[in-house]
Amino acid sequence: MKFAALAIAAVLMLAPALPAFAQQDKPDTWLHASSAIGEPKYPDGFTHFDYVNVDAPKGGVVRMGALGGFDTFNPILPKGEAAAGLGLIYQTLMTPSQDEVLTDYGLLAEALKFPADYSSVTFRMNPKAKWNDGEPVTVADVIWSFNTSKELSPQISQYYANVTGVTETAPGEVTFTFDQTGNRELPKILGQLMILPQHWWEGTDAKGNKRNIGASTLEPPLGSGPYELASFEAGKTISYKRVENYWGKDNPTQVGQNNFDEYRIEFFLDQTVEFEAFKGDQFDWWVEPSARGWATAYDFPAVKDGRIIKELFAQTYNGSGVMWAFVPNLRDPKFQDIRVREALNYAFDFEELQKTLFFNQYQRIDSYFFGLPFSSSGLPEGKELEILNSVKDKIPASVFTTPYTNPVSGDAQKLRANLRTALGLLTEAGYHLDGNRLVDASGAQLSFEILLDSTTIEPVVSNLTTNLGQIGINANIRIVDGPQYINRVRSFDYDMIYEAWPQSFSPGNEQRYFWGSASAKEEGSQNYAGIADPGVDALIDKVIYAADRDTLEAATKALDRVLLANHYVVPSYTLRTSRVARWDRFSHPDPLPEFGIGFPTFWWYDDAKAAKVGGGQ
Known part of the structure; x- marks a missing residue:
C-alpha cells in the first residue's frame, strides 16, 4: 500500500480476534x-x-551505500x-x-x-x-x-x-x-x-x-524533516546533517530517533565495486543480494575478527508480501497469447537453481501476495467463489477448475517433460520447430531480450534462457546501467524485465497502478506487464471497495487467482529474511519491533564499539 518504494517483506497471519475496519x-x-x-x-x-x-x-556518522546515482533533488x-x-x-x-x-x-x-x-x-x-x-x-x-x-x-x-x-x-x-x-x-x-x-x-x-x-x-x-542536505558531489555522494532545532524532536513519533549527526550516502555504478567498498570500510551497512555471496563471500579479516557482523533479520518481511517475477511486456504482440506466456514458466528450473546457486535459501513464489493471507490456494469457495462468479464472463474458466501451481523440475527427466509441455503450448499458439529454431508461420524465430540493471541476477536468468534455447527460442540478456534501466522501464522499452511488486496487509488503490488498464499506457507506472483486462479491473474495484475485512480478503484472493490464471509473469523466488552485514559501530533497542529493522532511524552510534573497530568517519 505504500507509494514510492513500497517496502517488501515471514508470513504473518491475521489474528482471528482482530477487529476489522x-x-x-x-x-x-x-x-x-x-x-x-x-x-x-x-x-x-x-x-x-x-x-x-x-x-x-x-552523534556520530552513519554511511550507507547505494547503487546508481542521482541527478535531481x-x-x-x-x-x-x-x-x-x-x-x-x-x-x-x-x-x-x-x-x-x-x-x-x-x-x-x-x-x-x-x-x-x-x-x-x-x-x-x-x-x-x-x-x-x-x-x-x-x-x-x-x-x-x-x-x-x-x-x-x-x-x-x-x-x-x-x-x-x-x-x-x-x-x-x-x-x-x-x-x-x-x-x-x-x-x-x-x-x-x-x-x-x-x-x-x-x-x-x-x-x-x-x-x-x-x-x-x-x-x-x-x-x-530531521535532516538537511549539507553537501554533495553530483552522482557520487550526499551528506545530510541533523537539524538541531528540528520542530518534531519531541513529537512522540520522533522521540528516540534520528540519532546520527551525519547521514552519508556513497553511490556506486557497479555492485561488485560497491561490495569491495563495503569490505574496505567505505560505508557501514550491506544488504547481501546473493545467496552464494552470503554463503561464500565473507571469508575476510574484518568478519573473522568480529569487526563486521553478519545477521539475518525477519522483521523486514513480517508485514508485507511480494511477487518477484520475469515480466514479459504484453504491449509486444508476441506475448499477448496466454499459451506463449504459460510456456515460459515451464522453462524455469527453480529446483535446479536451489541446489546449484541458492544454497537452499529461497522459496518459490506462487502468489502475487506471497507471504500474506491473501494468497489463493486450492479451488475457490465461499465469498471468494461468489466474487469470481460475479465476473465469470470476464475471467478464465480455469480459475473455477484448476488451482495454480508452478511446474517442478530439478532433474533432467522432469525438465525434459516440462519443455515438451512448453513446446506443446507454443505449437497450439502457432509456432513450430524449424531445425533448432522455433518459428511462426512466416518463418520468424521467437526471440526476445531480457533487460537487467546488474549482473547479480544474470546466472538465474541464464537458467531460463538456456532452457528456452532447447526448444528453439532465442532469448538474450542485456545488462544496462541504473539510469538507462530506469528510463527504459519507465517508457516500457523492453521485451522482458525482472521486477517485483510489494504488497501490504491492506491491498487497495495501488492495485490499479500495478495491474489496472488505465496504468498500462501510463509511462512510469508499475504495470510493467501492460495488463489491460476487464476482469482484472473489476476485481481491483472489488478489493478497493470491500465493505469489511472478510470481503477484502476474499476479493484479493480472487484477484490473485485471476492474475495467476492469465500467466502474466513467470514467478521467481524470494527470501523472507534480510541478509545484513554491518561494521560493528552501532547499537539498537532490544528487542527490535516486529515489523522493521529501523536502521539507522532508531539505532545509534556506539562510541565504545566504534573505538574497538576503528575507522569509520
Whole structure:
C-alpha cells in the first residue's frame, strides 16, 4: 500500500480476534492515528513508541551505500533520478509505527477524521510543524503539494485518481473529497502524501533565479524533516546533517530517533565495486543480494575478527508480501497469447537453481501476495467463489477448475517433460520447430531480450534462457546501467524485465497502478506487464471497495487467482529474511519491533564499539 518504494517483506497471519475496519465506528471523530486493521496500539497523548531508546545518544556518522546515482533533488518529477535520502528532508501528514501493521500516527497533521461513507477525509494540521527556515507548515502547503504532484507525476495522479478536490475547510484544516464512497484506504494513503514548501519552491534561489518545481534541480532543498542536505558531489555522494532545532524532536513519533549527526550516502555504478567498498570500510551497512555471496563471500579479516557482523533479520518481511517475477511486456504482440506466456514458466528450473546457486535459501513464489493471507490456494469457495462468479464472463474458466501451481523440475527427466509441455503450448499458439529454431508461420524465430540493471541476477536468468534455447527460442540478456534501466522501464522499452511488486496487509488503490488498464499506457507506472483486462479491473474495484475485512480478503484472493490464471509473469523466488552485514559501530533497542529493522532511524552510534573497530568517519 505504500507509494514510492513500497517496502517488501515471514508470513504473518491475521489474528482471528482482530477487529476489522474498527475505526469505521467513529465517523466524523478526530483521530490521532489511522489503522487499516483494528485499533491503534498507542493512545492519544502517548509519549513515544515502545521500541525506541528514549535515551539514545546523539552523534556520530552513519554511511550507507547505494547503487546508481542521482541527478535531481526534486522528489516528484517522473523523469530523472531523484537522490536517495530525500525522505530525511521531507515529511508526510502521518507516519507509521513499526510494531503494528498499517497504522499511522500524526506528524505534520495532528489528527484526521472522515465521514461514515468515506466520501472525504479532513486533516487538522499540527500547529508546531515548521519548515527548517522557521516558517509554519500550512494547509496551503498541503493543497499546493497535492495539486502540483498530481499535475507533474503520472504515478501520483494514478495513485490518487479518486481524489476530486482539496480545500481548506476551516482554519488549519484541509479536506480531500472523493468521487466514490466506501474506499476505506483513501484516508490512510492521503496521510502518506509528501508535503513540500510552497513558499520555497515559488521563491528565488541565491542567484535571484525563480525556482521551478517542474524542472530538475541540484539546489539543496528546504524541508521540514530531521535532516538537511549539507553537501554533495553530483552522482557520487550526499551528506545530510541533523537539524538541531528540528520542530518534531519531541513529537512522540520522533522521540528516540534520528540519532546520527551525519547521514552519508556513497553511490556506486557497479555492485561488485560497491561490495569491495563495503569490505574496505567505505560505508557501514550491506544488504547481501546473493545467496552464494552470503554463503561464500565473507571469508575476510574484518568478519573473522568480529569487526563486521553478519545477521539475518525477519522483521523486514513480517508485514508485507511480494511477487518477484520475469515480466514479459504484453504491449509486444508476441506475448499477448496466454499459451506463449504459460510456456515460459515451464522453462524455469527453480529446483535446479536451489541446489546449484541458492544454497537452499529461497522459496518459490506462487502468489502475487506471497507471504500474506491473501494468497489463493486450492479451488475457490465461499465469498471468494461468489466474487469470481460475479465476473465469470470476464475471467478464465480455469480459475473455477484448476488451482495454480508452478511446474517442478530439478532433474533432467522432469525438465525434459516440462519443455515438451512448453513446446506443446507454443505449437497450439502457432509456432513450430524449424531445425533448432522455433518459428511462426512466416518463418520468424521467437526471440526476445531480457533487460537487467546488474549482473547479480544474470546466472538465474541464464537458467531460463538456456532452457528456452532447447526448444528453439532465442532469448538474450542485456545488462544496462541504473539510469538507462530506469528510463527504459519507465517508457516500457523492453521485451522482458525482472521486477517485483510489494504488497501490504491492506491491498487497495495501488492495485490499479500495478495491474489496472488505465496504468498500462501510463509511462512510469508499475504495470510493467501492460495488463489491460476487464476482469482484472473489476476485481481491483472489488478489493478497493470491500465493505469489511472478510470481503477484502476474499476479493484479493480472487484477484490473485485471476492474475495467476492469465500467466502474466513467470514467478521467481524470494527470501523472507534480510541478509545484513554491518561494521560493528552501532547499537539498537532490544528487542527490535516486529515489523522493521529501523536502521539507522532508531539505532545509534556506539562510541565504545566504534573505538574497538576503528575507522569509520
